[in-house]
Amino acid sequence: MISLAGRDILHGWGKFVFTGIGLGLLIGVTLVMAGVYRGMVDDGKALLDNSGADLWVVQRDTLGPYAESSSVQDDLYRSLLGQRGVAGAANITYLTMQVRKGSADVRAMVVGIAAGQPGSTPGWPPYLVAGRQITRGHYEAVADVASGLRLGERVGIRRNQYTVVGLTRRMVSSAGDPMVFIPLKDAQEAQFLKDNDAILQGRRRTEANPALNRPGVPGLLDAVLASQSANPYVNAVLVTLAPGHAPDEVAEAIRRWQRHTVYTRAQMEGILVGKLIATSARQIGMFLVILAVVSAAIVAFIIYTLTMDKIREIAVLKLIGTRNRTIAAMILQQAVALGLIGFVVGKIAATWSAPFFPKYVLLVPADTVAGFAAVMAICVLASLVSIRLALRVDPAEAIGG
Amino acid sequence: MERATSAGKGILIEGLTKRYGKGDTAVDALKGVDMRVAPGEVVGLIGPSGSGKSTLLKCLGAVIDPSAGRMTLGEECIFDAGWKVRDLRALRRDRIGFVFQAPYLIPFLDVTDNVALLPMLAGVPNAEARARALELLGALDISHRAAAMPSQLSGGEQQRVAIARGLVNRPPVILADEPTAPLDSVRAMAVVRILNDLAAQFQTAIIVVTHDEKIIPTFKRIYHIRDGVTHEEAGEGRLVRAAG
Numbered sequence: 001m002i003s004l005a006g007r008d009i010l011h012g013w014g015k016f017v018f019t020g021i022g023l024g025l026l027i028g029v030t031l032v033m034a035g036v037y038r039g040m041v042d043d044g045k046a047l048l049d050n051s052g053a054d055l056w057v058v059q060r061d062t063l064g065p066y067a068e069s070s071s072v073q074d075d076l077y078r079s080l081l082g083q084r085g086v087a088g089a090a091n092i093t094y095l096t097m098q099v100r101k102g103s104a105d106v107r108a109m110v111v112g113i114a115a116g117q118p119g120s121t122p123g124w125p126p127y128l129v130a131g132r133q134i135t136r137g138h139y140e141a142v143a144d145v146a147s148g149l150r151l152g153e154r155v156g157i158r159r160n161q162y163t164v165v166g167l168t169r170r171m172v173s174s175a176g177d178p179m180v181f182i183p184l185k186d187a188q189e190a191q192f193l194k195d196n197d198a199i200l201q202g203r204r205r206t207e208a209n210p211a212l213n214r215p216g217v218p219g220l221l222d223a224v225l226a227s228q229s230a231n232p233y234v235n236a237v238l239v240t241l242a243p244g245h246a247p248d249e250v251a252e253a254i255r256r257w258q259r260h261t262v263y264t265r266a267q268m269e270g271i272l273v274g275k276l277i278a279t280s281a282r283q284i285g286m287f288l289v290i291l292a293v294v295s296a297a298i299v300a301f302i303i304y305t306l307t308m309d310k311i312r313e314i315a316v317l318k319l320i321g322t323r324n325r326t327i328a329a330m331i332l333q334q335a336v337a338l339g340l341i342g343f344v345v346g347k348i349a350a351t352w353s354a355p356f357f358p359k360y361v362l363l364v365p366a367d368t369v370a371g372f373a374a375v376m377a378i379c380v381l382a383s384l385v386s387i388r389l390a391l392r393v394d395p396a397e398a399i400g401g
Numbered sequence: 402m403e404r405a406t407s408a409g410k411g412i413l414i415e416g417l418t419k420r421y422g423k424g425d426t427a428v429d430a431l432k433g434v435d436m437r438v439a440p441g442e443v444v445g446l447i448g449p450s451g452s453g454k455s456t457l458l459k460c461l462g463a464v465i466d467p468s469a470g471r472m473t474l475g476e477e478c479i480f481d482a483g484w485k486v487r488d489l490r491a492l493r494r495d496r497i498g499f500v501f502q503a504p505y506l507i508p509f510l511d512v513t514d515n516v517a518l519l520p521m522l523a524g525v526p527n528a529e530a531r532a533r534a535l536e537l538l539g540a541l542d543i544s545h546r547a548a549a550m551p552s553q554l555s556g557g558e559q560q561r562v563a564i565a566r567g568l569v570n571r572p573p574v575i576l577a578d579e580p581t582a583p584l585d586s587v588r589a590m591a592v593v594r595i596l597n598d599l600a601a602q603f604q605t606a607i608i609v610v611t612h613d614e615k616i617i618p619t620f621k622r623i624y625h626i627r628d629g630v631t632h633e634e635a636g637e638g639r640l641v642r643a644a645g
Contacts, residue, residue, distance in 0.1 A: 001521050002514055004507075011509035011550070316505045319464065320566075321494020322522055323487075395493075396464045398505060399455060399578055 004326070005333030008310075019302050020338055023295065024345020027375060030291040031350035032357070034367045037277075037284045039360035044174040044272035048265060051092070052122040053238035055251050056263045064261075065094050065235035066174055066268075067276045072260065074188070074234045077114075083254055085245030090114040091234040092123040093187040096173060099147075099180055100156030106147050108180045109173040110157055112187020112234070122238035125181055131166035137183055142166035144178035157182065158190040174272050176359040184234070192231040202228060292378060295342075300382035303335045307386040311393055319395035328387045332380065339379035343372055411606040412438045412461070412574055417470035419456050419629075430456040432629035433470065440573065440604040443597050445617060445636060447610075448626035454610050455578075457626065461608065462497055462576050463489040475573060494523055498567030498605075502579035504559035506551035506566075512538065513547045516565045523570060530569075537565045541595060557588035564592065568599055575600075575607040586615050593619050 009016050047066065056065065057072065057080060064070020077089040093112035098105040111123065118124045118133050125133070125142055131151045134140045141162035143149040146169075153164045162182055171179040182190075194202070206224055207213050213221045239262075241250055251262040263271065273281075307314070314327055347368065354361040414436040421428045430453045438444050448454050459465045460472065463479060472479055474496060479489075493499075506515045516534035521527060538544040541561045551559060560580060567575050577596065581589035593609075593616045600607045611617065620636035 002510075002518070002527065004509075007514070008509040312505060313507050316501075316507070318490075319462065319493060319499060320519055320522070321490045321492075323490065326522070394464075396459050398499070398501060399458055399462060399464065 001326075003333070004330040005337065008306075008330070009334060009337055016334075016338060017341065020341025021345050023298055023302075023338065023342030025349055026291060026295050026298065027342050027346025027371070028349030028353070029346075030288060030295070031346055031363065031367065031371055032354065032361055033284050033287050033291065034371065035350065035354055035361035035363045036357070036359060037281055038362035038364055038367065040174065040176070040277045040280060041273055042362045043172050043176050043360055044277060045269065046170050046172060047174055048268055048272070050126055050171050050179075051238055052119075052124070052126060052240065054241040054247055054265060055239035055254070056268055057089075057237040057239060057254060057258070057260050058235070058263065060259060060261050062261060063271050063275065065092070067271050070235050071233045072235075072237060074184075074232050076258070076260070077237045079258060080237055080239060080254065083250065083257070085242050085250040085253070086239055087242040088120060088122060088240040090116060090121045090123050090238050091184055091236075092238050093184065093191055093235045094173075095187065095191050096175070096177060097157070101147075101149060101153070106149070107177050108143075108147055109175075109177045110187060110190060111179050111181045112184040112190075113181050114184045122240050125166070125168045125171055125179075127168070128166045129169045131164070133166055134181065134183060135165075138186055139163065140165045140183070142168060142181040144168050144171045144180070146172060147178035147180060149180075155180065157186075158193060159195075160186065160190070162186075170360075172360065174276050188231045188234065192233075199229065292374065295375070296378040296382050299335060299338060299342075299379050300385055302338065303331060303383050303386045304389070306334060307331055307390055312398065314390050314393045315395055315397040318393060319398040324391050327390050331387050331390055332383050335379040335383035335386075336376060339375045343375045346371075346375075411440045411442070411475075412436065412608070413471075413473040414461075415471045415473075417457070417460060417472060418468045419453075419460060419465070420468040430629055431460070431467070431470075434626070434629070434631045436608075436624055436631060436633075438574075438606040438608055440606050441600050442622070443593075443600045443607040443609060443620060445609050445611060445620035445623040446626060446631075447612065447617060447623060452626045453629040454626055456629075457631075458576055458578055458608075458610055461574075462499065463492050494519060495570055496572050496574060498570065498572040498575040500560075500564050500567045500575060500577040500580045502582045504551070504556075504563035506559055506562055508551050510551075511547070512543070512549050512551070512554070512562050515551065515562055516569050519566060519570050534565065534569055537569055538562070540599075541565050556583050557591070560584060560588070560592055561595065564595060564599075568603070568605070571603060571605075573604075573606060575605055577607060577609045579611055579613070580609065581611065581613045581616055589613060589615050590619075 058064035058070040059072055062068045062070045074091050077091055080086055080089040091114045095110045097110060099108045113123045114121060134142055139160060139162050141155055141164050143164050145167050149155055149164045151164055151167060154161050155164060203225055207221060212224045241247060247264040251264050254262045317327060350363060354363055414434055417431055417434040419431040421430055434457060446454060460467045479492060513531055513534050516537060517530040520530035520533055535544060535547060538547055541564060543558055543561045546554060546558055581592050584592060596607055599605060623634050623636045625632045
């Protein structure tokens with residue numbers, strides 16, 4: 001038996017191909033949307049992986065340092081190093097801001113890393129694709145290539161200029177912003193240092209406060225001013241564990257004795273995926289549903305139109321004894337063929353366009369398989385209306401009268 | 402299993418009645434039609450619009466059930482209680498050939514496959530079905546257009562392909578509904594000649610519903626239908642005499 005659907009498609013291939021391309025672009029957008037979500041999750045996991053930490057010690061009762069602001073004393077790490085099971089602890093600061101690159105600026109997450117050794121001190125970029133790690137205490141930076149910065153380029157962060165000495169790849173925040181690593185002291189200053197006028201005004205206010213400027217207590221004003229101009233805080237302390245120690249046990253001990261909130265890797269991943277990008281995920285989910293409904297409506301409309309165009313032929317086919325299942329199969333196969341063309345076009349379009357998106361788009365095989373199944377299911381469902389219409393065609397219509 | 406029917410011995414219709422609607426609104430489209438068409442015979446069925454021609458054709462084509470009466474195809478009475486939808490479908494596919502006023506060829510199949518489709522639907526292997534189609538297209542002198550698509554054919558060529566499609570399963574009965582309506586007189590007479598030749602060659606019983614004054618004189622027997630009742634009369638049979 002010849003394939004009626006195949007012959008019909010070959011006969012009107014232009015209509016099918018152009019419709020398939022249109023549908024494919026819609027499917028491509030759907031796949032990219034799923035890829036954007038996957039990319040956000042992957043960015044979040046990359047952020048955790050690249051930190052090299054097993055535990056995050058943050059301000060009590062906060063979801064810091066990524067989902068909420070967190071502030072802990074910068075000497076906390078010393079007491080953490082005394083905890084059983086802790087192999088390493090290092091301060092870290094995160095600040096998302098616009099960094100100046102020549103006359104333009106770039107959205108970046110500035111990460112302040114404590115002095116130490118790459119690989120042994122958590123928070124350092126684990127690998128570079130070009131250049132070297134930071135070796136000086138000030139004014140050197142390692143930037144992700146996504147920032148567009150190049151080796152030797154100067155980048156402005158607050159009031160200071162930094163020289164890019166190394167480049168990393170896939171070191172991004174959960175929002176997809178490229179990371180720029182600078183020394184911790186510089187980052188602390190960048191977080192809290194104000195401009196000269198603000199500092200001057202602040203000193204005048206302090207001097208005018210009789211409680212802080214007592215004539216009978218020499219040195220008090222200087223001590224207060226010094227404390228105001230220094231920043232002894234960091235956003236979190238990253239902790240690595242000694243071999244053989246369970247993260248939950250060490251975390252519980254730190255919570256109990258240091259009175260800080262501690263997150264394990266699994267908990268931090270839950271915060272990133274479940275809270276930080278949850279709204280975006282729901283937004284993308286809504287778009288996916290809308291796109292699926294629109295795709296189904298388009299396929300249903302096209303197949304319905306194609307079937308309506310063939311009502312007389314279907315009546316003739318039924319009159320000459322064609323089985324209902326042969327006619328139903330013809331319509332179903334056309335819908336599936338349209339879905340196949342659309343999916344292939346969509347997959348190619350998504351794969352080709354993914355690198356051009358500003359945020360990381362991760363196309364995973366599982367999504368491709370799920371997308372294919374969804375497209376096929378949509379096409380089958382969309383063809384049901386047309387099949388019902390075709391099966392209700394009276395063969396007597398071919399005779400007329 | 403679809404019901405198998407025996408070899409054709411023409412059509413015998415006795416007291417065929419078709420009633421639409423119920424009660425006061427009921428309309429009798431056919432009021433006891435009697436017809437007989439022998440194998441190898443071509444009869445005309447003529448009548449004004451609304452006389453019941455199409456209803457009779459639909460009953461003959463096993464598309465609608467008659468309300469009463471008896472219709473025998475070959476040696477078998479159809480529409481009795483034992484017939485199911487799939488039996489009627491198989492009957493239309495294997496035992497009745499249709500030729501319509503418009504050819505109604507499947508636009509996405511070429512000429513050969515348009516004709517070969519019926520045997521393929523009946524389970525005949527593709528190669529054999531196509532061979533059968535090509536043989537018939539040759540008999541109708543249109544085998545040179547076997548690979549053409551319907552849109553590339555003239556009206557007369559399309560009608561010949563439609564006739565080939567109606568004949569390809571060697572049905573004992575062919576129902577032709579205004580087969581010459583879209584054709585000029587030369588082509589119309591050619592179609593009638595083809596139908597007569599095929600009826601003689603394959604012993605097919607052919608009923609031609611027509612308004613076409615040009616071809617009415619060609620029938621040996623004519624059934625007039627008016628207000629749902631048929632009247633038989635002898636035709637002139639000119640074409641057959643001229644050809645024979």
